[in-house]
Amino acid sequence: MSLKHAILILLESQPGSGYDLAKRFKEGLGYFWNAKHQQIYQELKKLSAAGWLDCEAQAQDSRPDKKVYRLTAAGHAELLRWLDAPVQPNRINDALLVKLFGGAHTSTANLRAEMDRHLAVHRKTLDSLLAIEQAYLALPDAQRAAWRLPYLTLRRGILGEQAWLAWAAEAQQVLAE
Amino acid sequence: MSLKHAILILLESQPGSGYDLAKRFKEGLGYFWNAKHQQIYQELKKLSAAGWLDCEAQAQDSRPDKKVYRLTAAGHAELLRWLDAPVQPNRINDALLVKLFGGAHTSTANLRAEMDRHLAVHRKTLDSLLAIEQAYLALPDAQRAAWRLPYLTLRRGILGEQAWLAWAAEAQQVLAE
DNA sequence: TGACCCATGTAAGGGGTTACATGATTTG
DNA sequence: CAAATCATGTAACCCCTTACATGGGTCA
Numbered sequence A, B: 001m002s003l004k005h006a007i008l009i010l011l012e013s014q015p016g017s018g019y020d021l022a023k024r025f026k027e028g029l030g031y032f033w034n035a036k037h038q039q040i041y042q043e044l045k046k047l048s049a050a051g052w053l054d055c056e057a058q059a060q061d062s063r064p065d066k067k068v069y070r071l072t073a074a075g076h077a078e079l080l081r082w083l084d085a086p087v088q089p090n091r092i093n094d095a096l097l098v099k100l101f102g103g104a105h106t107s108t109a110n111l112r113a114e115m116d117r118h119l120a121v122h123r124k125t126l127d128s129l130l131a132i133e134q135a136y137l138a139l140p141d142a143q144r145a146a147w148r149l150p151y152l153t154l155r156r157g158i159l160g161e162q163a164w165l166a167w168a169a170e171a172q173q174v175l176a177e
Numbered sequence C: 001t002g003a004c005c006c007a008t009g010t011a012a013g014g015g016g017t018t019a020c021a022t023g024a025t026t027t028g
Numbered sequence D: 001c002a003a004a005t006c007a008t009g010t011a012a013c014c015c016c017t018t019a020c021a022t023g024g025g026t027c028a
Helices: A003-013 A018-029 A037-049 A073-084 A095-101 A108-137 A141-146 A148-176 B003-013 B018-029 B037-049 B073-084 B095-101 B108-137 B141-146 B148-176
Strands: A053-058 A066-071 B053-058 B066-071
Touching: A003 A018, A003 A037, A003 A066, A003 A073, A003 B095, A018 A037, A018 A066, A018 B095, A037 A053, A037 A066, A066 A073, A095 A108, A095 B003, A095 B018, A095 B148, A108 A148, A141 A148, A148 B095, A148 B148, B003 B018, B003 B037, B003 B066, B003 B073, B018 B037, B018 B066, B037 B053, B037 B066, B066 B073, B095 B108, B108 B148, B141 B148
Parallel strands: none
Antiparallel strands: A053 A066, B053 B066
16 A cells, blocks of 8 residues: 555655654644554565665664664655556545444444544544644745645545534434434 | 454344345445455355354355355344444545645646546545435335434445545645646 | 356455563653 | 653564456346
8 A cells, every 4th residue: 555655755855763754654644644653664674675765773872773764766766656656545444334334233322422432533633633724824825835735635634524523413413313 | 343243234134145245335335344255255254163153055056056144143242242342433544645745746737637536436426325315315214214324324425525525626726726 | 259247265465453572761 | 750752673463455266147
């Protein structure tokens, strides 16, 4: 899939370590691509083996050593190739919907409780996305222009979460009967 | 995850073969849970090994034999257990957003073409969901009541696709500049 | 005749999670 | 004193996709 290419994109704009990437995933890409550190370290190894990354060990005092990765020319070429190729639309595998689909076999109280749990998560996600949007909108024009494509992905998150919440309202009405 | 439990739900309401389930996935659950036949056959084997399904070979003339699976008591208990337990919110790994995020390294023409491809897919999906909704709304009250929970999952699909399209309109405006 | 439906699988490999493992430094 | 941050990994396992494999019946 495209964890590989997400990593290439992040390292293209700024070399970094695995730990570093994990943080950047949580912040920038986190709301539409998740990756745990274990997987990131594995991918970095594979990307290096493929010749797309160079790795330089960097000693630090009073901190563990780190390995700083950066794109090679081949890595850059691969990134461009991937960006040029079509990506497949996403499959969505949503366990909550499976549960609702089969919900006739359990109590509506249970389903309501489940919805409430998810509602809390989605509300929190939306709030944090809106906060990031506020920060973006407060930037000077030049920086806003530089971030306009990442901003589109943020908008996707916001519209998606708002739609989720609108649906949840419908669902709660049905479950209240 | 919950492919196992999606299968249990389908077989609970109606015993069937692997081929059969693959079709039912495409129709009923398909817009929020995807499964290829290869995986379904594997899962059926595992579910049988776990004692959750019984399998009965059924000979047919002028057609290949089929294996009809149905829930055991243990399978039914497992389904109830799963329905009672909380499910984790979904992770979303969306390659299109990764591409947009890194889109500064390619041409906007390329990004526009990519968006157009996805747009066509999402429009088609929405159309088919709306058609299913029309069929649902035309049902007599009693049947509508019986399908109200699956209908909620359909609504999720509709609201989700509409939100996607609204976002795409925003994105196209940005990419048109 | 070619495409599609019925019907079932194996095998290889990639993607991702969970559990386990270590150990110093900084902050509340 | 406890928790979080910095920093890196291994191993086992599950989930899922892709490619390969077979073979009869129906319909245009």
